[in-house]
Amino acid sequence: MSKDILIVGGGKGGVGKSVTAVGLIDTVRSRGDTPILLDSDTSNPDVSKMYKGEIRTETIDLDDPNGWIDFINLCDEFRDGPVIVNTAARNNRGVTAHAAMLHNAIGELDRKIITFWVINRQRDSLELLNEYMRTMTGSIVHVVRNAYYGEEHKFELYNGSKLKRQVEEAGGQSLVFPDLADRVSDDLYSSRLSIDAALKKLPLGNRAELTRWRSEVQRVLGGVLYA
Numbered sequence: 098m099s100k101d102i103l104i105v106g107g108g109k110g111g112v113g114k115s116v117t118a119v120g121l122i123d124t125v126r127s128r129g130d131t132p133i134l135l136d137s138d139t140s141n142p143d144v145s146k147m148y149k150g151e152i153r154t155e156t157i158d159l160d161d162p163n164g165w166i167d168f169i170n171l172c173d174e175f176r177d178g179p180v181i182v183n184t185a186a187r188n189n190r191g192v193t194a195h196a197a198m199l200h201n202a203i204g205e206l207d208r209k210i211i212t213f214w215v216i217n218r219q220r221d222s223l224e225l226l227n228e229y230m231r232t233m234t235g236s237i238v239h240v241v242r243n244a245y246y247g248e249e250h251k252f253e254l255y256n257g258s259k260l261k262r263q264v265e266e267a268g269g270q271s272l273v274f275p276d277l278a279d280r281v282s283d284d285l286y287s288s289r290l291s292i293d294a295a296l297k298k299l300p301l302g303n304r305a306e307l308t309r310w311r312s313e314v315q316r317v318l319g320g321v322l323y324a
Contacts, residue, residue, distance in 0.1 A: 101180075104236065108189040109225060112222060113245060114215050116274075118183040124319050133155070133180050138156075172202075172208065189225055215243055277310040281307050284299055
């Protein structure tokens with residue numbers, strides 16, 4: 098797994114991309130891998146700020162072709178572990194316009210591309226996923242149903258869709274990403290705390306909830322990455 102490019106996508110704001118990226122960082126570190134984080138949310142790189150000083154972090158603009166060049170060069174330069182890409186809400190346009198560069202380089206990079214596409218229960222999440230899959234044909238795509246928006250059975254549009262069958266027939270999985278109590282999530286983002294830092298600083302009850310969530314996230318994501 099140490100060579101993989103792990104892209105966290107969703108194509109829109111508020112679906113839970115950043116918290117999924119945090120979960121990925123924590124999961125790969127728990128297995129002894131050292132990731133690099135490329136944060137393309139250049140206007141508000143929350144995840145980079147949370148992990149700055151603990152792992153290498155870079156911000157890149159994936160709306161700009163130069164950002165894709167930087168992305169590929171960083172993947173080529175960094176060989177110590179997985180590359181985790183936290184995408185911005187708008188990045189579907191950049192993927193459509195420039196992802197061919199990554200496809201052209203992937204053979205020499207000798208890495209797999211794995212996408213975790215985060216959805217809520219709205220139709221546009223699926224429309225954006227369909228668009229992404231048509232463009233990023235070289236990526237394995239796992240769909241992340243964010244439990245913040247409800248239990249698994251409430252994702253009716255996705256659960257009964259042709260798109261779900263396409264994802265799973267292509268080797269992807271349909272995951273349920275656990276919800277984290279709002280007050281603990283607010284602690285992480287307002288104070289820019291990594292999970293390890295939060296487990297040293299937060300009050301006991303908050304730490305207990307974070308530990309529960311962390312265990313569930315590592316089970317869900319680790320079951321995909323380290324199967």
